[in-house]
Amino acid sequence: MDWGYFKELLMxxxxxxxxxxxxxxxxxxxxxxxxxxxxxxxxxxMIGAFTALIAAGVLTVAGFPAWSxxxxxSAAAVVWSASYxxxxxxxxxxxxxxxxxxxxxISALGMSIFLQNYVLLAQTSNFMPFKNxxxxxGFLENISEVxxxxxxxxxxxxxxxxxxxxxxxKYSTTGKAMRATAQDRNMAMLVxxxxxxxxxxxxxxxxxxxxxxxxxxxxxxxxxxxxxxFIVGLKAFTAAVLGGIGSIPGAMLGxxxxxxxESFGTGYVSSDYEDVFAFTLLVLILIFRPAGLxxxxxxxxx
Numbered sequence: 001m002d003w004g005y006f007k008e009l010l011m012x013x014x015x016x017x018x019x020x021x022x023x024x025x026x027x028x029x030x031x032x033x034x035x036x037x038x039x040x041x042x043x044x045x046m047i048g049a050f051t052a053l054i055a056a057g058v059l060t061v062a063g064f065p066a067w068s069x070x071x072x073x074s075a076a077a078v079v080w081s082a083s084y085x086x087x088x089x090x091x092x093x094x095x096x097x098x099x100x101x102x103x104x105x106i107s108a109l110g111m112s113i114f115l116q117n118y119v120l121l122a123q124t125s126n127f128m129p130f131k132n133x134x135x136x137x138g139f140l141e142n143i144s145e146v147x148x149x150x151x152x153x154x155x156x157x158x159x160x161x162x163x164x165x166x167x168x169x170k171y172s173t174t175g176k177a178m179r180a181t182a183q184d185r186n187m188a189m190l191v192x193x194x195x196x197x198x199x200x201x202x203x204x205x206x207x208x209x210x211x212x213x214x215x216x217x218x219x220x221x222x223x224x225x226x227x228x229x230f231i232v233g234l235k236a237f238t239a240a241v242l243g244g245i246g247s248i249p250g251a252m253l254g255x256x257x258x259x260x261x262e263s264f265g266t267g268y269v270s271s272d273y274e275d276v277f278a279f280t281l282l283v284l285i286l287i288f289r290p291a292g293l294x295x296x297x298x299x300x301x302x
Contacts, residue, residue: 042233
């Protein structure tokens, strides 16, 4: 076996998996709180990428230095995506709270299609070049034989964000309110938790994480268009289901497993079947372990 090639595929899978995990956290947090699959989450990710593109362009023309463009464009993407996530929840999901579960699901699909077409009309369907916001030369150069500086930053940033989110959920007041709401929404209301604020905070945090993922992956890929959220959103959703939707550690594990599966599949079989490996893995998990790798099956009492 060529261990150098194996190592290259493994590192590539970790990079992909880190991105999937970052976006999967948005799916799993929303599902954990209100048991809704937010299919518009991929489009929030796409809007974050376009916001960073526009902000970086304006700042570059204005003559800002590279490091400030990175910070300000990323901050703009996070704030704008968070505002979209908050607005989508208020418009598309809150009025349907208490309705049959199919209704918000259809609303999510409708919002996904609306946001795709909204950006299509505003930005055209052409791929647009995305400047790498992370300087490659002279920064983290030669830190790894198989990863670029941008890929190292992707893995490092994803790991830090996930650790901070885990600490936030475990120790902060809002995080404890999220866990209480996920456990039993009615009981949480009885003990004084403002469930509406908790749900809004969940959408804001999930959308912010999607924006971070958008800046990272767009910098690495070098181009974006209105459709990027669909495929990445499906892959991130697959990662969330794979790990056990509703479980934050599960989303992280699912992302890494999915990323490595794609990387080894394309490396040892064929790159033409990249999406096939991802969705075959999803089907196998749904057949043999429907609750996911770290999920728990619900016990139905009769």
